Amino acid sequence: MRESIETDKDRREIAKEHMEPNEFPITLTTFPRLGAKDRSITPEYPLSGEKLRSQFLPDEIANPHIRFPTLAANIRERRGRKVEINVPVFKDEKTKWPFNDPTVDYDMHNWPEDDDVRNGAAKENHIYMDAMAFGMGSCCLQITFQAKNIQEGRKMYDQLSPLGPILLALTAATPIYKGFLADTDVRWNQISRAVDDRTPEELGEKPLKKNKWRIPKSRYASNSTYISQDHRLRREYLDPNLVVDSVAKQKLMDGGMDDLLATHFAHLFIRDPIVVFNEDLQQLDLTKVDHFENLQSTNWQHMRFKPPPPGNEIGWRVEVRPMEIQITDYENAAFSVFVVLITRAILSFDLNFYIPIPRTTENMETAHIRDAVNTEKFYFRKNPFPSRPPRMNGSSGASTPISRPGTPMLPVSEEYELMTVNEIINGKEPSESNSKGFPGLIPIVENYLNSVNVDVETRCEISRYLTLIKGRANGSLWTAAKWIRHYVDMHPDYKKDSVVGEGITFDLVKAVEQMTVNEGKDGLGQEMLGKRD
Template sequence: MGFIAEGNTLNWDDAQKHVAYIKEHGIIQFLHIYNNNKDRMNDQFKWGDEVEYILVRKDKETGETKLSLRSHEILDILLIQEKKDPNNCEFLWRPEYGRFMVEGTPGKPYVGLGRQLLSIEDSLVKRRQEVVKYLKQDEHILTFAAYPRMGTKNFTNPPGETRGKVAESQFLPDTVINPHFRFSTLTANIRQRRGKNVSINIPMFRDTNTPAYLDHQTYVSPSKSATDPYNQPYNIYMDAMGFGMGNCCLQTTFQLSNIEEARSVYDQLAVLSPLFLSLTASSSIFKGYLSDIDVRWTVISQSVDDRTDEELGVKPLNQSKMVINKSRYDSIDSYISRGSSLRSEYNDLNLVYDKDIYKQLIDGGIDELLAKHYAHLFIRDPLVIYSDKITIDDAKNADHFENIQSTNWQTVRFKPPPPHSDIGWRVEFRPMEVQLTDFENAAFIVFVSIILKAISDLKLNFYIPISKVDENMKTAHTRNSINVGKFYFRKSLNGSSPNTGNVENEYELMTINEIFNGKGNDDFVGLIRIIKDYITSCKFDDETNTLLSKYLSFISKRASGELLTMSSWTRKFVDSHPDYLHDSVVSQKIQDDLIQASVDIVEGRRKEPQLLGDF
C-alpha cells in the first residue's frame, strides 16, 4: 500500500496548506538520496514478492459467503514475532486497504537465482498456512483479485451501514476500510480534493437477457457534467476507493547493481506490463455483475482518481496549475534510461510535468530524463500528511519524497535507496493480478525474475513508442484479450535501436501467443524460447531446471489459450451455473458456489484441468 507511518493525519482542508512545502522538501530529500547513491555500484541482485490475500467467512445457517472484516485482528497476531525479532522473521505481514485484506512478503529478500528459485512456491504455501492458523472454523483465505459481490447488500461479515462519513459511498460501508488512520484519511482526502465521490464506470457484459439499465443505482450529479455517470446503458457504476484498493495483486521488486541498470530495466518492464496484465487476468465480476473487462486495473485507477474538474479539462484552469491526462494509478508516461537503445521518438507522449520542480531537479544536478520523470510524479499532491512529521531533517529522512512517490501507483516504480540504508536502486513490477493458487503465483514470480535478469544480461530491447504501451494497456483490459487481443511488440528484441529510420517499422501487432510462444519460425521465436535459452546458459542444477521447465510450460500453455485465465474460467463457471439467467447478474448463490469451488481447488479437493492442466 505504500508509505505507512504512525502519527496524526490531517484532513484535506488542513493538509493542503502544507502541499507546496511537502513537494519542495520531497525533492530536496530525493536530491540528498541521489547524490549519496548515484555512483553506487555492484549491489547484489536481491528481490522479493508481495502477495495480497482476502478473508471470507461462510455463514453456517444461511450458507452465504461474505467478506470477513477481521484481517486487522489476525495481523496483530502475525506481527508479534516481527516485533520481538524483526531481523529473523520468515515472513513479513502488512496491512492493506481493506479490513478483509492482508499482505505477505518473504522475511528476507531472495538473493540471486539458481536454487533460490526452488523456495518460492514453498514460501507462498507456508505464508498461506501461517494465516490459516488464526482463522475461525468458517473462514478461508483466498488469493482473489476482486471480490465478486463487493458493494452489494450486506456483503460483509459483520454487515455495516453505507453512506459513512469517510467514503460517503452508497454501496460500501466505512467498516470495509482498514482501521489504520492512513487508509481512512486517504479515502476522505481523495474525495475532498476531487470535490465529490470518485466515479468508477466499467462496461457490463451484454448477455442475451441483460437489460440496458440493469445497474440503476447510478449517481446523478446536479450539474450533470461530462465527468459524472448519467443514465449510461450497460454500465457498472461504483463510487468509492474501496472498490479498487480492495482488489488484490501480485508484485515483485528487484534490486539492481546500479542506477543505470535499474533505469534500463524500468523501461523494459514498462513495455511488458500490459502483456502480464493480460496473462494474469483474474477479475471479471464487479458489484455482482459480469463485466466486459477481464482485469482490475482501470477500476483501481478510477477509484483513486483525485483530479479536479479543472485538472480533467472539464472546466477552465483557475485553482489548478495544469490539465492532467491520467489518474495517479496508471501506466507510466516516460522512459528514463540513458542507454543507447532509447530513441527520443519512443517518448512520444506530451509529458505533463511541474516546471518549477523540474528546474529544482536540474539545478540539483539531475539529468533531463530523470528530472522530467520526477517532475511528472510531483504534479500530484500529497494526500496523507502527518501533523507531527512536517518539519523533518531532509538529509536523514525521505518521508516527504515517499509521500508522493508511493502514491503514484504506476505499472512500474523506480525506487531510490532509502536514506542511510544498505538497500540499492530498485524496480517494482506492479501490473500482475494475483492468481488463485500458490503454484500459479510462484510461476509468475519466477518467470518475471528470470526475464528481468535476461533483460540485463542479454541486453534485450523491448522499446516501442510509449503511446503504443498505453494502447496495449487498453487491449489488456478487454474480455479474453489473451486469445483475441493484438498487442504492439518489437519485431527484433536483440541489440540497440537504430538511430535512423521510422520507428513504426520496428514493431507490429502480435497476439499473446505469438509474443510468448513465437511465430513458428526463426524470425520471431518468442519470449519463452529466449528464456529457455537463457536458463540453459545459467547452468542451473537438474532439480532447478525441472521446476523451471514446469513453470515455463504452464505459462506457455496459458499464453497459447490451452489453459484459461482465472477471468475466463470464472465466466465459464457463471455461465454454466443452474441459477444464472444470462442477465449478467452474479447472485449470492452463484458467488457462494464460485468461492467454494475456488477453496476446493486451492485445498486440492477439486481438479480444474481447464485452469491448471495437469500442474
C-alpha cells in the same frame, strides 16, 4: 524452487492462525459481490458512513489506519465529488438492456456528494461504484527486484515497461464486480478511477484557473516516462504529451540529476500530496525522505523506480505492478519466476523492448478487453536483440548479442508491430511485415537458462512454470477470468442475465478454496492449470 514452495504453504498456515475456524485464505482479485445491496458480508454495517460516504460500502471495510480513510476523504475533497467507477456490464442473452445498475439508490441523500448519481455519475450499461475501496480493495501480484546499481535499475525499469500490458492480459482474473458480470477481465482501470483525484480543470472539463495543468492520466496509470541512459533510447519513444513541473525539474538538474531522471520525478511532482501527517510538517528533516516517499508512493504506475532510503543498504529497486493475483500459489509462483527470468535475460542479452510510450498506454487499454489474451493484438517491438546478429557462445550454445555502433536506424514506426500474446510469448514465424519473425519471450528465457548452470530438478520445476505461461498465451489454458466466467455460466442458478447471485458466489468461493488446497490435482480448474500430478 523448493524453498519458495514451502514458503507458499506457510502463507496459508500463517493466515489461518489469524482467522476464524470457518474462514479460509483465498486469493481472488476482488470479492465478486463486494458492494452488492443484498450483501454477502457478515456482520453487516450501515452504509454511507462519514469516511467513505459510499452508498454501497460501510466505513468498516476500510483499513482502520488513519492513512486510508484520509486518502479516501482527500481524494473526494480534491475532486469536488465522489470518484466515479463505471465498468461496462457483460450483455448476456437475458440481460436487461439498456442496463441501469439496479443497486444504485437515486434517492439517497446523506451527503452532498450523493447528488452525483442524479448528475450522471452512474452510466447506462455500466456497473457503478463510488468509493476508493472498490479499487484499492483489489489484490494483485507485485514483484520488486533488486538492482546492483542505479544504471541497472533504470534499464530494468525501461525494458520491463512495454511488457506490463502483456502480463496484465496473461493474468486476467477480474470478470465480476458488485454481483454482475463485467465486459472487462482485469482490475487496472477500476483502481485508476478509484483514486483519481483530478479536478474538473485538470480533466479538461473546465478552463484552467486554479490548477496549473491539464493532466491526461490518473495518478494510478501506466508509465509515462523512460529513464535509462541507454544509447538506444530515441526521442520518438517518449510521451509527447508528458506534463512536468518545470520548476522542480530545474531544481533537480541544478542539483546534479540528468535530464531523463529529472523529467521522471518532475512528472511525479505535478501531483499534490493527498495525505500528509502533521508530525512531518512540524520540522523539515533532511535526513529523511518522508515527503518524497509521500509523493512517490501515491503515484501508482505499472512500474515503479525506487531509490534507496538514506542510511539503508536496500539499494536501487524496480517494482513490477500490473499482474493480477492468481487463484493458486502455483500460478503466482509461475508468473513470479517468469518475470524474474525475463529480467535475467534482459541483462544477459542486452535486450531492447523499447516502443513509444503512447503505444504501451494503448496496450494497457487493450488488455482490459474480455479474453484479450486470445482475441486481441498488442504493439510490441519486432527485434529485441542488438543491431549486430547474435554471436554464439561456444561452451553453451547460448546467443550473446553484441551491438554494432553506427548501424542505420529504422524509422520508429517500423520497429514495432501488432502481435498476439501467443506470438509475443511463444514466438512468431517470419511474415511480410517482419521477415525475421519474433523469437518469443519463453524461447529467449530458455536460451538464457541454457547459458547458466541450473540443476536438473530446478530446471524441471522451471519448465512446469513456463509450460503454464505457454498455455495461457496460446489459449490451451484459460485465464482465471475465463474460468470464473465459465463457472458462472454453467451454474444452475445463473439465468443468463449477467447477475451473479448469492448462491453462485458461495459455490464459486468454495470451488476456489478447493482449488487453492489441491492446485488442480483433483481435476478442478484443469482448464486453467493443466493436468497436475
